Structures are given as structure tokens and as C-alpha cells.
Amino acid sequence: MTQGRNSGRGTSGRGRGPLVAEKRQAGGPKRKPAKAPRRKPATRAKKGWSLFGRRKARAPRKRGVLGWLLMPFQIVLRAVWAVSWRIGVLVGLFLAGAVAYHYSKLPEYQALLDGRNQGSVTLLDRAGKTFAWRGDQFGGVVTADTVSPHLKNAIVATEDKRFYRHFGVSPRGIAGAVRINLSEGRGPLSGHGGSTITQQTAKLMCLGVQFDPTMWESEAAYESDCRQSSLWRKAKEAIFSMAMEAKYSKNEILSIYMNRxxxxxxxxxxxxxxxxxxxxxxxxxxxxxxxxxxxxxxxxxxxxxxxxxxxxxxxxxxxxxxxxxxxxxxxxxxxxxxxxxxxxxxxxxARAGGYFADWIMDTVPGFLGDQTTEDVVIRTTLDQRLQQAAEDAVNYVFENKVREGSKAQAAVVVMSADGAVRAMVGGRKVRASGVFNRVTQAKRQTGSAFKPFVYAAALELGYSPYDRVLDAEYCLDIPGSGPWCPQNYTRKHYGEITLTRALRDSLNVPAVKVSEAVGRDNVRHVAGEFGIESDLADGPSLALGASESTLLEMTGAYAGILNGGSSVTPYGVDALTLVGDSEPLMGASGGMGERVIRPAAAQELIWMMEKVIAEGTGRRAQIPGWQAAGKSGTTSAAKDAWFVGFTADYVAGVWMGYDDNTPLTGVTGGGLPADIWRETMVRVHEGLEPQPLPMKAPEPIAVPEPQPQQQRRNNGGGLGREIERTLNGVLRDIFGN
The missing domain is CATH 1.10.3810.10 (Biosynthetic peptidoglycan transglycosylase-like)
Structure with missing residues (x-):
């Protein structure tokens, strides 16, 4: 009974013994049970957090007075750090995403080497030598491996000496640039940018944004937008630069930069x-x-x-x-x-032919000229030796014969008899481009330089250079204006004189009488057919050059007289070819056209014009050893002075005046313009063998009888007999016997 109760206590935890008896060692001492190690009383641990989860607890530190004073700052710093690293993680993720986005959009670097939106135009002279460039010139692809090492090193040394060590952005460079800008009194982003070569390349690529005409008014506006220097733009530039660094090698980036x-x-x-x-x-x-x-x-x-x-x-x-x-x-x-x-x-x-090159760009179609997207080569008619001659002539006369301080301008053009322009000086500043060209753009009254076309009309009708006209006081009644009485430059009259003398001495009254006799419409027709496209005056002052024209038109018209009476279209383009093509897209842009007057009439007119230089108002234009023909011209109040003439080889025209129409002082066409013409032509003909003019002296007429004259006039071709018959009565009143 007793054992049963004890067993029950062991099993219930209430004094009952175990069901299994303890092992005993026979005859040995009883072993005392081992004591459990004594533990220190546990303290409550402070909880904390780390980047990867809950951090280990640590025992609190005892704070001294200083610790308690610094505790608020530590709390603030911990709060700032807690916010900062989280923001940093977000910024890093955003930055990585932005770089990855641009990285995925970047093409292979070969596609970025030619960054032009427009093509180029290379201008060759008549000998095939390059003398001018227009448009966005691109000579071809170079790489960091193929370019001269000196050039590669010079670019790195100048633009970004840490180029091979940074990741696209140089914090040191930016800090240095900001410091310099602030020290010089500018904004931190104004002036020095501290940009790396990679950033400059990113800017050249407009951060990958292509030109869209619907978004920008022009390419200039597009480029201006690409060159902004705002803080946001700089940030985008930095991201794009890092994407480039990830996509391309350093040498590939440098190659893009050197090409763009x-x-x-x-x-x-x-x-x-x-x-x-x-x-x-x-x-x-x-x-x-x-x-x-x-x-x-x-x-x-x-x-x-x-x-x-x-x-x-x-x-x-x-x-x-x-x-x-x-x-x-x-x-x-x-x-x-x-x-x-x-x-x-x-x-x-040399910088030769700036005015000429500008004229060429104006004459070719825009899609092959200043708006071309192709690379174009234009072979022109320019002769660089003649161009230099014209420039030297203008400089010589202005340095030696024009009063100091004068603002007068001058223009010169030289061409062959077929209208091929060989030299062009569009202003007193002989080497210029992109400025006003007085050869092609200035329309000015021509004065007496127009008179050869009056006499060309008369000769085409059958008149002889020996026919006579009465130089006396003469008035015409102009409807709505009253009487108009032309006067000679000398204010004198010379009686009955030949047509040759009237042209030689540039007499106004005879010129008007001849114009009225042959008909103003006929004079306008002849001048227009010779290439003067400007509107010509309707009144009798037409004969005195009251109409306006350009120097290019006038010189081209004189070229028509030289070549035997055929029209001429001045031109400068011989052939236009796309780079890589063998066949030209365009041929010569001008040349000789239809006949205007008979060759015999042209030869007689040249003979008359030769007298102008040999004996008349153009004596200062004489070229030693050469026959030359031409005509001077001076407008009312001497606002314009001209001299246009030719030898057997070349035609040249000179204009002189003020852009604002201020009258010239003491200058006529036979003065300084003739001097410039002579200086030009002497240089142009240097080394050439003198050739005679294609002129023909008319048969002398002892006593010009009305009937033989009438017969010659009716036998003249060109302008028609019926018109001439209606003018017989007027002719008798003007010419007499």
C-alpha cells in the first residue's frame, strides 16, 4: 500500500516516484546531481534596425554630461541619415533606369559619325582647283585610330585631360568651372561649363533628339535649343553621357566628337x-x-x-x-x-571669289545649293588668276587715286565673249562673302553706257557710222510734262557730225535724235535681246541711260556685241555633280543665244566703240599694245559712273558710286572707273599675245545723199522695212542732207 502511493506521487508530480528505478552502482558512493550554471540577471536589450533587417541588441552606454548635450544632434543626424539613404537608394534606382533607357536607345556608333542635317557644296575653278566651300562641309569619317596622333592628343589635352579616367562626368571639372564662373562675376553655369568630351559629344547629338520641322521653326532654333545651359539640361546631359560611356568605348566617343x-x-x-x-x-x-x-x-x-x-x-x-x-x-x-x-x-x-561663290549659290536650284542634303561639287568658270587681277586693280586705284576717307564703292566683273564669268568683285572690300554684291544685286542707272544699243539699232536698220546728225538745240514735247530739252555734258553743240563722233564724244542730243529716229521700241528690243532684262524707260531719256540695270547685265550685253551680235547669258556653272556620281546633274547654265543684230552691224559698232577708247571719252582706258573698245557712262548728278568695254579676249565692266546714291565728287565714267578698267585689263592680259578686235571699218561716204542712205536703210535686215518707211519724214527733219 505504501509503495503504491509513492508510485502514484511520482507519476503525478505530487511525490510519486518514477516508474523506472534509478541506476545504482553497487557498493559505490552516491553522485550528487550537477548544479546548473548561475546566470546573470538579464537586462532589457534595445532594439535596432539595419539595412537588411533587425540588428543585434546592444547594451546601453552610460552617457556623461557631454553625451546628454550631444544627444539632440545625434537624434537629428540619425533622422537625416534615415531619410537620406532611402532617398539615395531611390535616386540611384532612378539614375540607373534613366541610363539604361538611353543606353537602349543609342545606335551603333558608326551611325553617329556624320551628324549633319545639310550637305556641302565644293566649288572648283575652271582648272578644277577648289576655291570655295559652302554648306556643312564634311571631309569624311576619321577615327581615333586613323587620325593623326598629334590631333588626338591635342584635343584631349585641350578639351578634357581626364577623358580616359572619368565615367562621362567629371565632378572635379564641374567644381572648377563653377569656381571660375563665380570668381569672374557670372552665374555658376554661365561661361565655363566643365563639360567632358563625352558631355560635349552628347550635346552635339542633342541628347538623341532628332530635328523635327514641326517642333522647331528652323535648324538654327533646333541647335539653339540643344545648346541650353539650364540645370535640368545639365542633368539630362550627364545621364546621357553616362549612357554613352556604358555603350561605347572611349575611342568611339572621341571618334564621334572629332567627326561631328x-x-x-x-x-x-x-x-x-x-x-x-x-x-x-x-x-x-x-x-x-x-x-x-x-x-x-x-x-x-x-x-x-x-x-x-x-x-x-x-x-x-x-x-x-x-x-x-x-x-x-x-x-x-x-x-x-x-x-x-x-x-x-x-x-x-587666297579666299578667292567670295562674291562669285555667293552668286553661284544664288543661281543653282536651292535643293542643290544652300538647302542641299547631298554633297555637291560644282565646277565653275572662275579663273583665279583673273580674279586676283581684278582684286589687285580695285585695291591699287583706291589706294593711289581715291581720296582718303572716301566711302565710295566699286564693282568689277570680267567675262569671256560667250558670257562665262571669269572674275567678280562685288565691292570695295574685295575678299568678302555673304554681303551685298554690287555686280549682281545693285540696279543703277546706266547713263551713257547705254548708248551703244541706240547705235546698234540704227546700224541694224542700215545706217552707216558715217551718217550724219545735227547736234543743235533740240526739244521734245512730253505729254503731261511739257517740253524736254536734252543737253550735252559740255553744254555745247557741235553742228552736223557723224554717228561715230556722236558716240566717241558721248554727245546726248545726237543720241536722243537717233533713238527717236529708229524708234524707242526698237532700241528697247535690241537692248532686251542683248540681255538687259530690267525695265527700260518709255520716254526719250531711254537713249541717255535713264533705265536701271546691273553691272552683270550690262557687261553681258557688251559681250554680245563682241561675239558678233548674238545674245549672251552670263553664267558661272560649267557642271554640277553629286559626290560619288560620274555624270553631272547640270551642265553650263548660260552662254550664247540667238542673233540680235547682223555680224556686219556688230563689227561696225565695235569699230565705233574702239574710237571711244582710242580718241574719245575713254582714253584713260587704253591698254598698251592692245585694241580695246568700250563706253563710259555717267548718270545725272554723277550718282553712278560706269566703264564697260572689251578686247578680242575678254569683256570687263566697272561701276563706281555710293550705296546711298550720294553724288560722286569729280568722278565720271571716263575717270576712275576707266582707271579701274584699265588696271584690271592690263593684269588680265599679262602674258597674252595681242589680238585684233573683230571690227570692220565702214566704207567712206564722200557726200551722203538722201537716196543712197534711204536705200541702205531699206536693205538693212533685223528690225524691218515697214517700220523704217514710217520714220522717213522724221529722219529728213533730223538728219537733213
Whole structure:
């Protein structure tokens, strides 16, 4: 009973023993049960958090007085840190996403090498030599591996010396640029940008945004938008740059930059610039040339060597010093390059035919000219030797014969008898482009330079240079205006004189009488057929050059007289070809046209005009050893002065005056314009064998009888006999016997 109860207590926890007996060691001592290790009283742990979850608890630290004072700051810092790292994570994720987005949009780098929106136009002279460039010139693709190492090093040394070490953005560069801008009194983003080559390339690519004419008014507006310097724009630029760094190698980025950068003179890319300024490939440039090209990247238009060679050389000297400092050149190499600065090629130094090139661009269709998206080559009629002759002539006369301080302008054009323009000077500043061209754009009254067309109409009707006209006081009644009485320049009258003398001495009264005799419509017809397209006056002052015309038109009309009486269209384009094509898209843009007057009439007119230079108002235009024919012209109040003439080989025209129509002082067509014409033609004919003019002296007439004259007039072709018969009565009153 007792054992049963004890067993029950063990099982219930109430004193009952275990069901299994304890092991006992026979005869051995009883082992005391092991004591549990004594534990320190537990303290309540502080809970904390880490980036990856709950952090381990740590015992509180005892704070001293300083600790309690710093505790508020620690709380603030912990709060700031808690917010900052979360924002940092979000920004990092956003940045990574933005970079990845742009990365996915970037094409293969070869597609980015030619970044032009427009094509280029290369102008060749008659000998096939390049003399001018227009449009966005692109010489071809270069890479960091194929370009001259000097040019590659010069660009890196000048634009981004840490290019091969940064990830697309240079914090040090940006900080330095902000410091410089603030020290110079500008905004932090105004002036120096601290941009890396990668950022500059991103900007050249407009951050991947293509030109859309529906979004921008013009390409200029598009480019201006791409060049913004706002903080937001800089941030987008930095993201795009990092995407480029992830997509392309350093050398690929540098290649894109060297091909897309504008380098002045219309040249885009290193190859175009090297060809434009030095006449060689970009893989052949030496250290001084490479330094000059790299220096252009800062301000390509201002520093272009064709604008100011000394300024460009000074900038190149700075680039050479940077190359030495960064170990790309030794001191001796830098000194040698500085002592032998880059020289422009012959074509670049000449800057020939700026006015001529502008005229060519105006004459070709826009889609093949200033708006072309193709690369075009135009072979022109320009002769660079003759162009230099015309420029030198203008400079010589203005330096030696024009009073100091005069603002008078002058224009010169030289062409062949078929209208092929060989030289053009559109203003006193002989080497210019993109400015007002007085050869082609200025319409001015022609004065007595128009008179050869009056006598051309008379000769075509059968008159002889020996026919006579009475130079006496003469008035015409103009309906609505009253009487009009022309006067000779000398204010004198010379009685009965020949047509030859009337033209030789540029007498006004005889010219008006002949014009009225042959009919103003006939005079207008002859002048118009010879190429004067401007509106011609309706009144009797037509004979005195009251109409306006351009120098190009007048000179082309005189070329028609020289070539035997056929019309001429002045032209400058021989052939226009797309780069890569063998067949031209366009041929010659002008030349000789239909006959206007009989060859015999043209030969007699040339004979009359030769007397103008040999004996008359154009004596100052005489060329030693050469026959020359021409005509001077001076308008009312001497606002315009002309001299146009020719030899057997070339036709030249000269205009002189003020752009605002201020009267010239002491200048007539037979004065300074004749001097410029002579100086031009002497230089033009240098080294040529003198050739006689294609003129024919008329048979002398002892006593001009009315009946023989009438017979000659009726036998003249051209303008018709019926018109002549209606004028017989007027002719008898004017010419007498």
C-alpha cells in the first residue's frame, strides 16, 4: 500500500516516484546531481534596425554630461541619415533606369559619325582647283585610330585631360568651372561649363533628339535649343553621357566628337577642317597644325584661321603648352612647333571669289545649293588668276587715286565673249562673302553706257557710222510734262557730225535724235535681246541711260556685241555633280543665244566703240599694245559712273558710286572707273599675245545723199522695212542732207 502511493506521487508530480528505478552502482558512493550554471540577471536589450533587417541588441552606454548635450544632434543626424539613404537608394534606382533607357536607345556608333542635317557644296575653278566651300562641309569619317596622333592628343589635352579616367562626368571639372564662373562675376553655369568630351559629344547629338520641322521653326532654333545651359539640361546631359560611356568605348566617343564638331569655315569634323585649312588629310597634320585645329573647338568662327590667322596661331601656342604639360610633347618638340606655326593652304589663304561663290549659290536650284542634303561639287568658270587681277586693280586705284576717307564703292566683273564669268568683285572690300554684291544685286542707272544699243539699232536698220546728225538745240514735247530739252555734258553743240563722233564724244542730243529716229521700241528690243532684262524707260531719256540695270547685265550685253551680235547669258556653272556620281546633274547654265543684230552691224559698232577708247571719252582706258573698245557712262548728278568695254579676249565692266546714291565728287565714267578698267585689263592680259578686235571699218561716204542712205536703210535686215518707211519724214527733219 505504501509503495503504491509513492508510485502514484511520482507519476503525478505530487511525490510519486518514477516508474523506472534509478541506476545504482553497487557498493559505490552516491553522485550528487550537477548544479546548473548561475546566470546573470538579464537586462532589457534595445532594439535596432539595419539595412537588411533587425540588428543585434546592444547594451546601453552610460552617457556623461557631454553625451546628454550631444544627444539632440545625434537624434537629428540619425533622422537625416534615415531619410537620406532611402532617398539615395531611390535616386540611384532612378539614375540607373534613366541610363539604361538611353543606353537602349543609342545606335551603333558608326551611325553617329556624320551628324549633319545639310550637305556641302565644293566649288572648283575652271582648272578644277577648289576655291570655295559652302554648306556643312564634311571631309569624311576619321577615327581615333586613323587620325593623326598629334590631333588626338591635342584635343584631349585641350578639351578634357581626364577623358580616359572619368565615367562621362567629371565632378572635379564641374567644381572648377563653377569656381571660375563665380570668381569672374557670372552665374555658376554661365561661361565655363566643365563639360567632358563625352558631355560635349552628347550635346552635339542633342541628347538623341532628332530635328523635327514641326517642333522647331528652323535648324538654327533646333541647335539653339540643344545648346541650353539650364540645370535640368545639365542633368539630362550627364545621364546621357553616362549612357554613352556604358555603350561605347572611349575611342568611339572621341571618334564621334572629332567627326561631328564644328571647326569653323563651314567645316564639320576634323577631316573637313584639315582639308579646308591645310589642304591635307587629318591623318597627316603635324603638331602645329593639330594644335590649331584643336584650338578651334573653343570658338570655331572667331578663331578660324581664314578669319584671323594670328589669333588662331596664338590659340595654337596655348594648346602646344598644354600638350607639353600633359606629356604629349617634349619641350624641344613644343619649341619647334611654336617656331614653325601652321600655314594655310594656297586655296584657304587666297579666299578667292567670295562674291562669285555667293552668286553661284544664288543661281543653282536651292535643293542643290544652300538647302542641299547631298554633297555637291560644282565646277565653275572662275579663273583665279583673273580674279586676283581684278582684286589687285580695285585695291591699287583706291589706294593711289581715291581720296582718303572716301566711302565710295566699286564693282568689277570680267567675262569671256560667250558670257562665262571669269572674275567678280562685288565691292570695295574685295575678299568678302555673304554681303551685298554690287555686280549682281545693285540696279543703277546706266547713263551713257547705254548708248551703244541706240547705235546698234540704227546700224541694224542700215545706217552707216558715217551718217550724219545735227547736234543743235533740240526739244521734245512730253505729254503731261511739257517740253524736254536734252543737253550735252559740255553744254555745247557741235553742228552736223557723224554717228561715230556722236558716240566717241558721248554727245546726248545726237543720241536722243537717233533713238527717236529708229524708234524707242526698237532700241528697247535690241537692248532686251542683248540681255538687259530690267525695265527700260518709255520716254526719250531711254537713249541717255535713264533705265536701271546691273553691272552683270550690262557687261553681258557688251559681250554680245563682241561675239558678233548674238545674245549672251552670263553664267558661272560649267557642271554640277553629286559626290560619288560620274555624270553631272547640270551642265553650263548660260552662254550664247540667238542673233540680235547682223555680224556686219556688230563689227561696225565695235569699230565705233574702239574710237571711244582710242580718241574719245575713254582714253584713260587704253591698254598698251592692245585694241580695246568700250563706253563710259555717267548718270545725272554723277550718282553712278560706269566703264564697260572689251578686247578680242575678254569683256570687263566697272561701276563706281555710293550705296546711298550720294553724288560722286569729280568722278565720271571716263575717270576712275576707266582707271579701274584699265588696271584690271592690263593684269588680265599679262602674258597674252595681242589680238585684233573683230571690227570692220565702214566704207567712206564722200557726200551722203538722201537716196543712197534711204536705200541702205531699206536693205538693212533685223528690225524691218515697214517700220523704217514710217520714220522717213522724221529722219529728213533730223538728219537733213
Amino acid at each position: 564638331a564644328y571647326m569653323g569655315g563651314g567645316a564639320y569634323g576634323a577631316e573637313a577642317a584639315a582639308q579646308r585649312f591645310f589642304g591635307k588629310s587629318a591623318n597627316q597634320v603635324n603638331p602645329p597644325e593639330a594644335a590649331m585645329l584643336a584650338g578651334l573647338l573653343t570658338a570655331p568662327s572667331t578663331l578660324a584661321p581664314t578669319s584671323n590667322i594670328e589669333r588662331s596661331r596664338n590659340r595654337a601656342a596655348t594648346v602646344l603648352r598644354l600638350m607639353e604639360e600633359q606629356g604629349y610633347l617634349t619641350e624641344q618638340e613644343r619649341q619647334r612647333a611654336a617656331a614653325n606655326p601652321a600655314e594655310l593652304s594656297e586655296a584657304a589663304a
